[in-house]
Amino acid sequence: MRDVAIVGVGLMKWGELWEKSIRDLCVEAALSCFEDAGNDKIDSIVVGTMASGLLTGQEHMANMVPDYLGKKHVPAMRVESACCSGSQAVRTAFMEVASGMSDCVLALGVEKMTDVSGNDATYALATASDQEFEAFHGVTFPGLYAMMARKHMEQYGTTREQLAEVSSKNHRNGSLNPHAQYPFPMTREQVMNSTLVADPLRLMDCSPITDGAAAVLLVPATDAKKYKKHGMVVISGVGHATDTIALCQRKDMLKMEAVTLAAKAALKMAGKTIKDVNFAEVHDCFTIAEIMIMEALGIVKPGQGGPATLKGLTALEGKFPVNPSGGLKSKGHPVGATGVAQICEAVYQLRGEAGKRQVKNAKVGLTQNMGGTGGTSVVHILEAK
Amino acid sequence: MSIPRHWREIPRRYRLEAGKCKKCKVINFPSRLVCPECGGKTFETVKLSGKGKLDTFTIIRVAPEGFGDEVPYAVGIIDLKDGVRLMAQITDCDPTTLKTGDKLVAKFRKVQEDGKNGIIKYGYKFVPDVGV
Amino acid sequence: MVGISGYGTQIPRYRIKVEEIAKVWGTDAPAYRRGMNLNEKSVPAPDEDVGTLSVNAAYNALARSGIAPKDIGAVYVGSESHPYAVKPTGTMVAEAIGACPHVHTASLEFACKAGTEGMFIGTQMVQAGRVANVLAIGADTSQGAPGDALEYSAAAGAAAFVISTKNIVAELLDTDCYMTDTPDFWRRPYSHYPAHGGRFTGEPAYFKHVEGATNAMLARAKMKPSDFDYVIFHQPNGKFPVVVAKKLGFKEPQYRHGLLTPVLGNTYSGSSPLGLAATLDEAKPGQLILLVSYGSGAGSDAFIFKTTKRLLEVRDLAPRVRKQLDEHKYYLEYGQYAKNRGKILRAE
Numbered sequence: 031m032r033d034v035a036i037v038g039v040g041l042m043k044w045g046e047l048w049e050k051s052i053r054d055l056c057v058e059a060a061l062s063c064f065e066d067a068g069n070d071k072i073d074s075i076v077v078g079t080m081a082s083g084l085l086t087g088q089e090h091m092a093n094m095v096p097d098y099l100g101k102k103h104v105p106a107m108r109v110e111s112a113c114c115s116g117s118q119a120v121r122t123a124f125m126e127v128a129s130g131m132s133d134c135v136l137a138l139g140v141e142k143m144t145d146v147s148g149n150d151a152t153y154a155l156a157t158a159s160d161q162e163f164e165a166f167h168g169v170t171f172p173g174l175y176a177m178m179a180r181k182h183m184e185q186y187g188t189t190r191e192q193l194a195e196v197s198s199k200n201h202r203n204g205s206l207n208p209h210a211q212y213p214f215p216m217t218r219e220q221v222m223n224s225t226l227v228a229d230p231l232r233l234m235d236c237s238p239i240t241d242g243a244a245a246v247l248l249v250p251a252t253d254a255k256k257y258k259k260h261g262m263v264v265i266s267g268v269g270h271a272t273d274t275i276a277l278c279q280r281k282d283m284l285k286m287e288a289v290t291l292a293a294k295a296a297l298k299m300a301g302k303t304i305k306d307v308n309f310a311e312v313h314d315c316f317t318i319a320e321i322m323i324m325e326a327l328g329i330v331k332p333g334q335g336g337p338a339t340l341k342g343l344t345a346l347e348g349k350f351p352v353n354p355s356g357g358l359k360s361k362g363h364p365v366g367a368t369g370v371a372q373i374c375e376a377v378y379q380l381r382g383e384a385g386k387r388q389v390k391n392a393k394v395g396l397t398q399n400m401g402g403t404g405g406t407s408v409v410h411i412l413e414a415k
Numbered sequence: 416m417s418i419p420r421h422w423r424e425i426p427r428r429y430r431l432e433a434g435k436c437k438k439c440k441v442i443n444f445p446s447r448l449v450c451p452e453c454g455g456k457t458f459e460t461v462k463l464s465g466k467g468k469l470d471t472f473t474i475i476r477v478a479p480e481g482f483g484d485e486v487p488y489a490v491g492i493i494d495l496k497d498g499v500r501l502m503a504q505i506t507d508c509d510p511t512t513l514k515t516g517d518k519l520v521a522k523f524r525k526v527q528e529d530g531k532n533g534i535i536k537y538g539y540k541f542v543p544d545v546g547v
Numbered sequence: 548m549v550g551i552s553g554y555g556t557q558i559p560r561y562r563i564k565v566e567e568i569a570k571v572w573g574t575d576a577p578a579y580r581r582g583m584n585l586n587e588k589s590v591p592a593p594d595e596d597v598g599t600l601s602v603n604a605a606y607n608a609l610a611r612s613g614i615a616p617k618d619i620g621a622v623y624v625g626s627e628s629h630p631y632a633v634k635p636t637g638t639m640v641a642e643a644i645g646a647c648p649h650v651h652t653a654s655l656e657f658a659c660k661a662g663t664e665g666m667f668i669g670t671q672m673v674q675a676g677r678v679a680n681v682l683a684i685g686a687d688t689s690q691g692a693p694g695d696a697l698e699y700s701a702a703a704g705a706a707a708f709v710i711s712t713k714n715i716v717a718e719l720l721d722t723d724c725y726m727t728d729t730p731d732f733w734r735r736p737y738s739h740y741p742a743h744g745g746r747f748t749g750e751p752a753y754f755k756h757v758e759g760a761t762n763a764m765l766a767r768a769k770m771k772p773s774d775f776d777y778v779i780f781h782q783p784n785g786k787f788p789v790v791v792a793k794k795l796g797f798k799e800p801q802y803r804h805g806l807l808t809p810v811l812g813n814t815y816s817g818s819s820p821l822g823l824a825a826t827l828d829e830a831k832p833g834q835l836i837l838l839v840s841y842g843s844g845a846g847s848d849a850f851i852f853k854t855t856k857r858l859l860e861v862r863d864l865a866p867r868v869r870k871q872l873d874e875h876k877y878y879l880e881y882g883q884y885a886k887n888r889g890k891i892l893r894a895e
């Protein structure tokens with residue numbers, strides 16, 4: 031297997047992008063990525079999108095993207111793992127380059143979520159759960175994570191304030207990120223006084239509905255020297271694991287085993303432990319998710335995610351910064367784009383290009399993306415070389 | 416919504432039918448073709464007791480389409496006596512008074528309807544086990 | 548021997564008081580309490596209908612009967628508020644209890660008499676030896692038009708009976724019936740609420756048919772009112788069944804256990820069947836029960852049952868009517884009630 035480097039990243043400001051279609055988003059992110067890399071000669075494209083069909087009526091994005099990118103005839107494929115689709119695109123591109131099959135692959139994640147009503151977007155997202163045995167009963171994604179939150183609070187004593195601090199901390203970081211959808215601070219009180227969505231979770235515990243895309247360009251590490259614009263970043267570890275699709279089928283729903291197993295595989299491949307990691311971009315679709323992911327990754331012991339967050343462990347200036355980008359909460363969560371954007375953020379951090387939200391001495395970064403209630407998770411380890 | 420998709424699940428939704436693995440005796444709900452515990456591929460159909468305890472729950476305040484008139488309503492995970500865990504709505508109660516560990520029992524209720532002119536989808540919900 | 552092997556009921560948890568309704572329409576609540584002997588009524592939850600009430604009542608009846616669902620040869624559901632205008636309620640009930648596919652089902656309708664129709668047909672079928680067991684259900688989630696007199700009484704509930712030749716808890720001694728074409732209450736297709744003939748629903752309708760069926764039954768069985776331990780009449784309100792009982796020579800101890808309407812409301816097809824179930828909850832072995840239903844349109848079915856020793860053995864295998872009626876109630880305000888019952892005009 032060849033070592034793989036990231037030589038280009040492309041993002042845009044996310045939000046409710048009424049003027050832009052799904053094809054505009056894809057092309058804009060890709061062009062920005064080409065510009066960052068100083069190269070647009072690609073062998074292959076992998077597109078990650080969760081629900082382009084339900085949200086925009088457009089399937090066959092693997093045809094749409096090369097066509098509108100001016101890359102007619104370039105092979106392209108689409109991957110889907112709900113909210114984990116973006117990092118599946120990166121992982122697939124990684125395998126293509128590592129295997130020697132291709133020498134320059136564009137991994138692109140996209141979701142256009144505001145072309146449908148809130149109800150229709152909720153429906154599309156709920157298709158990531160078990161349709162017949164979860165969604166059928168009228169449960170929503172906030173509802174599923176709320177059940178985990180209640181259990182976590184009852185089992186470990188996690189508090190409402192600790193949950194709120196996840197959101198507040200991510201908004202602090204996001205306020206420093208020019209790409210973020212909601213780049214403003216949010217106090218714990220504001221989170222705790224926001225509208226109840228699914229007890230005990232409130233509106234400001236939840237990631238928003240977002241339009242956006244992100245792209246990265248992967249090449250063999252040996253070729254990366256040709257791209258002199260930036261410091262070199264390699265993907266040194268990739269891990270991927272699954273769990274039951276239905277939350278109730280897990281023996282211990284607080285464990286997030288797919289996250290633990292994906293991280294274990296990625297760290298092993300990179301020859302690292304979690305202690306070697308300087309920062310992480312994780313899938314805080316809900317505040318409780320970030321706490322459980324911290325525990326599943328081994329950043330803290332089970333039950334310690336809440337107190338550690340409140341004590342500032344994961345703050346930008348803390349010992350283990352989590353979500354310097356602002357996370358899904360502040361940066362936005364265009365589901366298929368999220369996993370790719372996490373890689374973009376890790377690259378900015380490792381290149382030292384993260385501006386005011388720069389993590390000090392960032393050498394090794396971890397990204398963790400997941401789908402459903404944690405039924406799919408992909409972890410990448412990135413290193414500055 | 417799809418009629419066949421609901422019709423196909425009637426044994427599960429109406430009668431709480433599950434698959435008991437002939438090899439390891441674990442009961443799977445919904446029934447499966449491969450036992451997740453032992454890989455067994457032969458099953459006996461059993462009817463779940465419908466009695467259990469509330470493991471965790473939430474109160475849905477912002478509902479998916481078709482459920483809006485029912486907010487706030489409780490959805491929870493129920494640990495059944497049969498060793499099975501499932502997710503369902505908890506009805507016939509003030510959801511704010513629910514507690515984890517509450518004893519619940521299954522009832523046959525309307526779960527969804529396709530508007531006023533479509534089919535009604537019936538299935539299991541749970542209610543506090545207070546003998547009524 | 549043919550009779551009831553198991554009985555079971557389901558009453559919703561929600562209630563509304565007559566005062567709450569009277570408050571909205573500016574009417575005299577004490578008059579409803581005194582004049583009609585109505586205090587409160589049951590209201591179905593938004594996720595309840597005749598199908599769900601029937602199924603949950605049927606589970607209770609089966610639990611008491613000890614009859615296996617696959618041995619149920621027919622399922623009859625009588626109601627004036629079937630969930631579908633076209634699509635049988637019986638197949639859903641049969642499927643839910645596990646009686647399909649070797650089963651006969653029918654949805655019956657005869658205003659408030661549809662419940663005893665199933666019992667009438669079921670007992671005759673079992674008597675004829677055509678099927679071993681019949682599940683007969685009377686259930687309604689009846690609607691009274693907003694502001695109409697019926698709104699104070701139209702309630703929801705179901706009673707289910709397994710009719711068998713074994714495991715009998717109440718033997719059927721005899722039946723009779725009495726019918727004429729009398730348009731006292733009706734609902735045309737596509738109408739949301741029923742209409743009625745006001746005071747015409749009394750003397751020429753309810754009283755004529757209930758008395759007619761009772762007298763015919765007593766004559767046929769060569770019995771008199773004092774021979775019975777209990778009597779249950781259809782109870783559209785709390786007044787009519789008491790008036791007819793006294794007129795025919797029955798006494799308060801005979802009808803009091805089966806008189807539920809003052810705190811339940813009129814459950815239409817479930818009305819006299821629920822009264823029978825409540826009576827079976829109290830009866831001792833070897834006692835005689837007279838049941839007389841009434842359905843507008845109009846007619847009455849009459850039944851004489853004699854309880855057996857088995858009644859005591861199975862009584863506590865399912866909730867009693869009074870428990871479902873009196874415990875764990877939630878009172879609704881009119882606004883919530885109007886929303887739950889689909890009485891609020893909404894955007895399409």
Ligand SMILES: [Zn+2]
Pocket residue numbers: 436437438439440441450451452453454455
């Ligand atoms: Zn097994």
